[in-house]
Amino acid sequence: MRLLLVEDDEDIVSTLLPTLKADNYTVDATGNGEHGYFLACTNSYDLIILDYNLPGLNGREIIKKLRYEGLSLPILMLTVHSELNDKIDLLTLGADDYISKPFALSELLTRIKVILRRPKSWQGHTLKINDLELDPDKFLVTRGGRRIALSSKEFALLEYLLKHQGLILSRQDIMEHVWDENADPFSNTIEVHIRNLRRKLETEEQKLIFTVSNRGYKIDEKK
Amino acid sequence: MRLLLVEDDEDIVSTLLPTLKADNYTVDATGNGEHGYFLACTNSYDLIILDYNLPGLNGREIIKKLRYEGLSLPILMLTVHSELNDKIDLLTLGADDYISKPFALSELLTRIKVILRRPKSWQGHTLKINDLELDPDKFLVTRGGRRIALSSKEFALLEYLLKHQGLILSRQDIMEHVWDENADPFSNTIEVHIRNLRRKLETEEQKLIFTVSNRGYKIDEKK
DNA sequence: TGGTCTTTATTTTTTCTTTATAAAAAATTT
DNA sequence: AAATTTTTTATAAAGAAAAAATAAAGACCA
Numbered sequence: 476m477r478l479l480l481v482e483d484d485e486d487i488v489s490t491l492l493p494t495l496k497a498d499n500y501t502v503d504a505t506g507n508g509e510h511g512y513f514l515a516c517t518n519s520y521d522l523i524i525l526d527y528n529l530p531g532l533n534g535r536e537i538i539k540k541l542r543y544e545g546l547s548l549p550i551l552m553l554t555v556h557s558e559l560n561d562k563i564d565l566l567t568l569g570a571d572d573y574i575s576k577p578f579a580l581s582e583l584l585t586r587i588k589v590i591l592r593r594p595k596s597w598q599g600h601t602l603k604i605n606d607l608e609l610d611p612d613k614f615l616v617t618r619g620g621r622r623i624a625l626s627s628k629e630f631a632l633l634e635y636l637l638k639h640q641g642l643i644l645s646r647q648d649i650m651e652h653v654w655d656e657n658a659d660p661f662s663n664t665i666e667v668h669i670r671n672l673r674r675k676l677e678t679e680e681q682k683l684i685f686t687v688s689n690r691g692y693k694i695d696e697k698k
Numbered sequence: 699m700r701l702l703l704v705e706d707d708e709d710i711v712s713t714l715l716p717t718l719k720a721d722n723y724t725v726d727a728t729g730n731g732e733h734g735y736f737l738a739c740t741n742s743y744d745l746i747i748l749d750y751n752l753p754g755l756n757g758r759e760i761i762k763k764l765r766y767e768g769l770s771l772p773i774l775m776l777t778v779h780s781e782l783n784d785k786i787d788l789l790t791l792g793a794d795d796y797i798s799k800p801f802a803l804s805e806l807l808t809r810i811k812v813i814l815r816r817p818k819s820w821q822g823h824t825l826k827i828n829d830l831e832l833d834p835d836k837f838l839v840t841r842g843g844r845r846i847a848l849s850s851k852e853f854a855l856l857e858y859l860l861k862h863q864g865l866i867l868s869r870q871d872i873m874e875h876v877w878d879e880n881a882d883p884f885s886n887t888i889e890v891h892i893r894n895l896r897r898k899l900e901t902e903e904q905k906l907i908f909t910v911s912n913r914g915y916k917i918d919e920k921k
Numbered sequence: 922t923g924g925t926c927t928t929t930a931t932t933t934t935t936t937c938t939t940t941a942t943a944a945a946a947a948a949t950t951t
Numbered sequence: 952a953a954a955t956t957t958t959t960t961a962t963a964a965a966g967a968a969a970a971a972a973t974a975a976a977g978a979c980c981a
Contacts, residue, residue, distance in 0.1 A: 518806050690850065893962065
């Protein structure tokens with residue numbers, strides 16, 4: 476899952492960034508409102524974490540512009556107490572949730588998870604297909620009950636494929652949701668990660684990730 | 699579906715072109731307004747993506763001339779924010795939609811789909827005939843519920859035939875809508891692809907693609 | 922330093938086009 | 952109308968091009 480963090484308070488960023496990355500999110504961050512807006516327009520994020528007070532362009536204006544552009548991605552606002560009277564306003568403006576500073580990290584992480592939790596195809600937080608299970612919270616993958624160790628990129632990639640099982644995901648889709656903005660679109664790192672996943676997850680009879688030439692990859696129950 | 703992209707910004711073209719092609723559109727591109735106008739007049743496109751500011755001939759002038767010529771194909775305009783006051787003007791002039799830069803790729807792709815979907819009355823994105831179904835979004839073809847794997851050219855060809863079922867489509871029609879401008883008009887690659895489609899889709903009793911000698915091919919319910 | 926991620930170079934696979942020939946349909950001649 | 956010629960379409964198979972898989976080396980970084 477790819478996040479955009481728009482926050483100018485260095486303290487918050489320096490604690491939040493490592494935590495989010497450790498929690499296996501792909502994160503782009505900026506401290507400037509204008510730049511945040513630009514990033515939001517030109518990339519595909521699954522969630523934006525947006526500070527209210529920002530240099531350049533403030534949170535309220537960013538939401539307004541994004542919604543006007545027709546972008547419907549979830550937005551989580553960070554506000555300080557004194558601004559709290561605005562909360563209804565923020566929600567009507569198009570924010571999906573807000574959290575007021577100071578906040579506990581765990582609280583924020585919970586809210587993020589709640590927002591990102593899609594009703595689709597994942598009950599009890601566990602993604603399943605055939606005898607494969609992936610638990611995003613516990614960073615755990617098992618196949619046939621046997622635990623398989625994955626690196627964090629491998630895990631993120633598998634999670635993304637599983638969340639959209641049955642759909643063909645193009646390299647670009649994958650790039651945009653599993654890698655951050657610095658990724659080279661012409662790199663073959665996706666192929667390499669697919670290869671590593673296959674090596675770890677598949678057997679001769681039990682294929683899992685299917686290549687659809689010229690379109691992308693997909694995970695599906697039936698061949 | 700065949701698209702024409704008229705845009706002089708190299709950055710936009712270099713990200714857009716691969717994306718569109720990956721999304722299985724056949725795309726011609728030019729950075730010059732005059733040339734864009736020429737291409738639009740001399741080819742059969744299903745949609746034009748047109749930049750506002752162009753060398754040679756600008757977007758507004760191109761629309762005006764095309765509409766004056768009586769061409770009714772959909773046009774999607776790309777504008778920058780400052781030009782946005784012109785939007786009503788653009789729409790009355792004959793653009794079908796506009797999107798302002800910077801934009802998310804996914805956003806543009808969605809709009810393209812919406813526009814191309816407009817006139818036709820096929821339900822749920824799925825094209826059907828007899829026991830054959832084709833889902834353009836999922837890149838999925840089934841016959842009698844059984845999945846059939848097609849290459850992307852085969853898929854595009856079948857999609858084109860299905861979208862115009864009942865009509866006889868000439869080789870030229872097919873060339874113009876399924877292949878790009880570099881295709882050799884005297885090649886027999888169409889015959890070969892038809893052959894491959896037939897091999898994958900037809901049985902002895904269940905014919906699907908009919909040859910009308912000297913005129914072209916058609917797909918139809920009744921023989 | 923070991924593990925992870927990315928890059929580079931190479932091989933393999935798949936898809937697309939061309940070429941050559943056969944078959945079928947249409948046109949022409951007798 | 953039958954026989955012959957010409958044109959159009961079908962097929963198989965080789966060749967070219969593009970896409971994907973792989974191996975291995977390099978970069979990064981906790």
